[in-house]
Amino acid sequence: MSGAAALLLAAGALIAPLLATAEEYSEDAVKAAYLYRFAGYVDWPGGEHRGRPFVIAVFDAPDIARELRRLVPGHTIHDRAVEVEEVRAIRDLGDPEILYVGAGRTAALYAAASALAPKSTLIVSDQEDGLSAGSVLNFLEIDHRVRFEVSLGAAERAHLRISSELLGVAVRVFGGHRQSREGCESRPVDAAGDCAIRQARELPPGASGGDGAGSR
Amino acid sequence: MAVALLPALWDLALQARAAGDSGAEDLSRMSLAELANVEVTSVSKSSEALLGAPATIYVITHDEIVRSGVASVAEALRLAPNLLVTQTSASAYVISARGLGGNPVAQNFSNKLLILIDGRSVYTPLFSGIYANTIDLMLEDIDRIEVISGVGATLWGANAMNGVINIITRSSYLTQGTLLDGLAGNQDQSLAARYGGRVNEEATYRVYGFEFHRGAMESADGSTAHDGWQKGQGGFRTDWSNDRDSVTVQGDLYRGSENVPNDSDSLVAGGNLIARYQRRSATSDLQAQAYLDQTEQFAPAGGVGFVVQTYDLELQQALALGSIHRIVWGGGERIYDYGITNSAALLFLPPQRTLSLGDVFMQDTMTASADVNLIVGVKLEDDPFWGWTPLPDARLSVRLSADAAAWAAASRAIRSPTPFDDDVEEKLGPVSYLVANRRFHPEELWAYEVGWRAQPASTLSLSLSSFYNAYQDLRTVEPASATQFLPLYWGNSMRGATFGVDAWLNWQINSWWRLSPGVSWLRERLEFKPGASQLLGITQAGDDPSAHASLASSMNLPRRMTFDATLRYVGALPDPALAHYYELDARFAWRPSKALELSVSGVNLLHERHYELPVPFGEQITRSVMAEVRWRL
Numbered sequence: 001m002s003g004a005a006a007l008l009l010a011a012g013a014l015i016a017p018l019l020a021t022a023e024e025y026s027e028d029a030v031k032a033a034y035l036y037r038f039a040g041y042v043d044w045p046g047g048e049h050r051g052r053p054f055v056i057a058v059f060d061a062p063d064i065a066r067e068l069r070r071l072v073p074g075h076t077i078h079d080r081a082v083e084v085e086e087v088r089a090i091r092d093l094g095d096p097e098i099l100y101v102g103a104g105r106t107a108a109l110y111a112a113a114s115a116l117a118p119k120s121t122l123i124v125s126d127q128e129d130g131l132s133a134g135s136v137l138n139f140l141e142i143d144h145r146v147r148f149e150v151s152l153g154a155a156e157r158a159h160l161r162i163s164s165e166l167l168g169v170a171v172r173v174f175g176g177h178r179q180s181r182e183g184c185e186s187r188p189v190d191a192a193g194d195c196a197i198r199q200a201r202e203l204p205p206g207a208s209g210g211d212g213a214g215s216r
Numbered sequence: 217m218a219v220a221l222l223p224a225l226w227d228l229a230l231q232a233r234a235a236g237d238s239g240a241e242d243l244s245r246m247s248l249a250e251l252a253n254v255e256v257t258s259v260s261k262s263s264e265a266l267l268g269a270p271a272t273i274y275v276i277t278h279d280e281i282v283r284s285g286v287a288s289v290a291e292a293l294r295l296a297p298n299l300l301v302t303q304t305s306a307s308a309y310v311i312s313a314r315g316l317g318g319n320p321v322a323q324n325f326s327n328k329l330l331i332l333i334d335g336r337s338v339y340t341p342l343f344s345g346i347y348a349n350t351i352d353l354m355l356e357d358i359d360r361i362e363v364i365s366g367v368g369a370t371l372w373g374a375n376a377m378n379g380v381i382n383i384i385t386r387s388s389y390l391t392q393g394t395l396l397d398g399l400a401g402n403q404d405q406s407l408a409a410r411y412g413g414r415v416n417e418e419a420t421y422r423v424y425g426f427e428f429h430r431g432a433m434e435s436a437d438g439s440t441a442h443d444g445w446q447k448g449q450g451g452f453r454t455d456w457s458n459d460r461d462s463v464t465v466q467g468d469l470y471r472g473s474e475n476v477p478n479d480s481d482s483l484v485a486g487g488n489l490i491a492r493y494q495r496r497s498a499t500s501d502l503q504a505q506a507y508l509d510q511t512e513q514f515a516p517a518g519g520v521g522f523v524v525q526t527y528d529l530e531l532q533q534a535l536a537l538g539s540i541h542r543i544v545w546g547g548g549e550r551i552y553d554y555g556i557t558n559s560a561a562l563l564f565l566p567p568q569r570t571l572s573l574g575d576v577f578m579q580d581t582m583t584a585s586a587d588v589n590l591i592v593g594v595k596l597e598d599d600p601f602w603g604w605t606p607l608p609d610a611r612l613s614v615r616l617s618a619d620a621a622a623w624a625a626a627s628r629a630i631r632s633p634t635p636f637d638d639d640v641e642e643k644l645g646p647v648s649y650l651v652a653n654r655r656f657h658p659e660e661l662w663a664y665e666v667g668w669r670a671q672p673a674s675t676l677s678l679s680l681s682s683f684y685n686a687y688q689d690l691r692t693v694e695p696a697s698a699t700q701f702l703p704l705y706w707g708n709s710m711r712g713a714t715f716g717v718d719a720w721l722n723w724q725i726n727s728w729w730r731l732s733p734g735v736s737w738l739r740e741r742l743e744f745k746p747g748a749s750q751l752l753g754i755t756q757a758g759d760d761p762s763a764h765a766s767l768a769s770s771m772n773l774p775r776r777m778t779f780d781a782t783l784r785y786v787g788a789l790p791d792p793a794l795a796h797y798y799e800l801d802a803r804f805a806w807r808p809s810k811a812l813e814l815s816v817s818g819v820n821l822l823h824e825r826h827y828e829l830p831v832p833f834g835e836q837i838t839r840s841v842m843a844e845v846r847w848r849l
Contacts, residue, residue, distance in 0.1 A: 030254050169248045
């Protein structure tokens with residue numbers, strides 16, 4: 001039986017490459033695609049950006065930066081050319097529209113959140129409790145899928161408006177203030193996101209992402 | 217033959233890699249909702265977060281556990297290369313790290329590990345060991361198991377002498393929906409169900425229940441050891457969180473029974489309730505936790521046994537002071553209230569006690585420069601039977617480059633006396649041959665460690681650490697006096713050092729195949745103090761193999777199939793002696809749809825039966841194969 005078990009192991013290892021047709025995506029490629037997509041569902045304040053490229057900064061995540069660079073050519077965001085910047089130190093951060101902080105870089109995340117506090121940067125983190133460090137979006141992996149959660153409080157502080165469609169795909173949305181049960185009409189109008197929670201469909205992790213997220 | 221396969225495999229792997237690198241184009245065309253639906257093959261990311269950590273840490277991820285084919289938490293612990301897990305019966309396992317795993321000949325049990333489930337300590341205060349039949353969980357609910365070898369006293373708690381095992385379950389918002397799991401095999405059968413729901417935007421919950429039956433192992437002559445057992449368990453967890461605060465309340469209840477030859481069943485039962493509050497901000501992180509725990513084990517017909525009730529309250533705060541200091545401080549109080557029903561041969565006197573274990577600690581992480589962190593901490597522990605002891609800890613972590621870091625640590629830990637060390641009396645008929653003496657000293661350890669971690673490529677991460685443990689006052693058996701042999705008592709007449717290396721690497725060979733070899737090597741240089749009786753010899757501190765190793769292979773096959781296998785090696789045990797052995801666990805799974813997963817797995821596949829601890833201390837562990845259906849509604 002020990003021979004048979006070893007044979008089973010070896011057979012599995014041998015057959016697999018013969019069958020391999022690469023149809024699965026890497027986590028990094030999906031996250032890079034998300035970063036690109038997020039931009040279309042977020043409104044940055046002010047309008048004097050013509051001519052300046054849309055910057056997606058990546059801190060300490062060379063694989064994500066590489067995937068972004070492969071994905072970005074030929075695409076524009078809000079009619080601006082897209083530039084991917086790899087950042088090695090928080091002090092080198094300029095004023096990117098989006099900042100992705102690599103997984104596990106908690107200290108850098110806190111530093112980035114405070115350094116970018118006066119600016120309007122969409123900070124995307126990739127770790128447990130990333131939102132409490134000050135990011136606006138945080139990636140989660142649930143049942144072999146990359147999902148994300150949103151902090152509307154952080155979005156408000158960064159003067160970013162987040163579309164309800166993005167909120168609808170999120171796994172969790174943390175409100176800027178406590179949510180009441182009344183409809184949107186009874187609340188004063190402030191950040192678009194507040195009311196959007198009412199309309200957002202929460203998807204249980206593990207359920208197919210296509211349902212209930214609105215037509216795309 | 218295996219060696220000849222490797223070049224062929226390598227060529228095929230390279231070809232598969234070349235074919236599999238596209239996809240960026242397709243993804244850029246996908247909507248958010250479509251991206252949320254894409255199945256990804258993930259690379260183990262835990263190493264990135266750990267790069268700068270100044271300790272030997274192996275994180276067993278949720279995926280590793282679920283894909284390995286193991287059926288219990290104790291078996292899942294084998295996935296950590298820095299832990300040694302030895303199965304002795306259908307329900308009993310000995311778990312140790314860095315040696316000194318105990319020796320049943322000397323009634324010495326593996327008693328130097330702290331094991332926590334969601335912050336609740338689960339080692340028994342009666343002798344500091346682990347009852348493996350009380351740590352079952354629904355494996356699907358485990359988020360990760362952090363295995364930290366070495367001293368964890370300052371931050372983690374009492375008894376963290378050789379290591380800390382921190383089992384963390386998933387927040388309920390990650391376990392939504394209905395899950396049904398059925399498993400049947402030649403040895404194990406189980407049924408489990410879990411439902412997760414949402415109360416509102418901020419609060420989620422889950423409830424679960426499972427029941428399993430584990431078949432008996434075999435005795436020396438191949439007949440059944442009659443040690444099969446079954447257990448039913450259920451529990452819940454609720455999580456509430458907003459941007460700043462989070463509250464978790466969780467609890468479990470279990471009851472199991474184990475067959476005993478020629479007798480009715482023995483009983484294990486217990487329950488717990490934990491409440492945890494956390495408030496986080498950019499500068500401060502406050503945690504408060506309280507739990508109640510009750511556990512009992514009784515021999516057949518309500519005979520010998522014990523009940524232990526635990527009440528625990530802990531507070532901890534992490535603060536940033538300026539840009540250089542990050543302080544963690546806190547304290548806690550734990551009350552153990554136990555009652556023992558003594559047998560005629562083994563008595564605890566007094567049979568009931570209320571023990572109090574308190575502690576207060578502080579740790580400062582100083583950022584000396586962008587690449588160097590110095591961590592200094594101390595815990596003051598107030599142990600029952602002994603009083604206040606300082607447990608200092610100093611660590612240095614140096615970031616050598618963007619992908620490599622080195623660290624060094626020096627720390628002190630103790631194993632404080634337990635009721636087994638202080639209160640026990642053992643008799644043979646009317647004669648007391650061992651009477652524990654109330655002057656038992658804590659066992660003491662000064663541990664010196666260095667380590668290095670690197671991630672030279674995104675596909676390769678390595679960890680190497682070395683330790684030198686200087687022990688004092690290890691437990692021995694001493695005669696009553698120079699003139700009188702009986703009664704014996706527990707002395708502290710052993711000391712010495714152990715040293716060794718823990719190393720592992722994680723190699724993502726290509727997008728679908730990951731290999732993780734790991735090895736643990738140990739040398740023990742223990743000696744008796746002058747005047748010691750030397751009864752039962754040096755190996756009473758631990759019947760430890762000088763090396764153990766594992767090789768895990770994880771493959772994502774096309775058509776949503778996976779194949780995982782872990783080969784392990786355990787070196788020869790010195791005394792009582794046992795030959796070295798290899799064993800294999802493997803699992804093949806297929807996800808025909810998003811909701812359904814079918815799998816076939818086996819544990820201990822290489823031999824129809826084998827010993828992990830020699831007769832009479834262990835049964836023969838038999839091969840187990842099983843099929844499982846996991847259905848998400």
